[in-house]
Amino acid sequence: MKKEMTIKIYRPESLLLKKYIECFYILEKTDEEKATAYFTFPSIYTIVTISEQTQTMVSPNKVITKHFPSNSIETNLVCNFNGPVLVRYEGKINEITTYFKPLGINAFIPNDLSDYNSGTFPDFNPHLDYKDAMRSILSIDDQDERIKALEHYWISKFWPFENALLENIITKMLDTSNLNQSMSEFSIKTRRSRTTINKQFDQHICKTPSQFKNNHQISSCDSKPPRR
Secondary structure (H helix, E strand, C coil): CCCCCEEEEECCCCHHHHCCEEEEEEEEECCCCCCEEEEECCCCCEEEEEEECEEEEEECCEEEEEECCCCCEEEEEECCCCCCEEEEEECCEEEEEEEECCCHHHHCCCCCHHHHCCCCCCECCCCCCHHHHHHHHHCCCCHHHHHHHHHHHHHHCCCCCCCHHHHHHHHHHHCHHHCCCCHHHHHHHHCCCHHHHHHHHHHHCCCCHHHHHHHHHHHHCCCCCCCC
């Protein structure tokens, strides 16, 4: 019997990580299975994907990941697409993805998120040991142990991040009773200019406030687990 592509979702075990990370998932696909594709939609999460022996080709509305044995590891940051994207997997795939909650990733990187967000689905390499550590984690056969190792790595990089303005605005935006409020209203409530708010969103979320709000409305209508 052919083994089909599997996706297994994990919630963080660490109480620390629960505050910053929504979930992890492991995606595995064999060489024998036909190419698999699905549409993914914008979300409020910041996503970090690592995969073994792959090469990803990106066009405006399509992301194709293929088995590529000469490329030992590939890792991408996904935080600023704002329309439907077709994701396609071809050949053998071994992938782990981390879904960071809004602002969550900022507690695990040394610079502003915007410093890593060059282009669409850019290469992500925030620490000197990052790719070697991810390569080692991907080599672990037991999936549960793989996730434990990934949690351990993120905990080792934790550095408290606080931004009272963004935390306040995001909390208000995620409250369904505020769905119809404009950014002008948020600006008045927080006593900060829209220019300041926009700059903070750009630095630490890599979305405009309007994009974040629209993505939240989209994800609120989708009951399925988040996907890259």
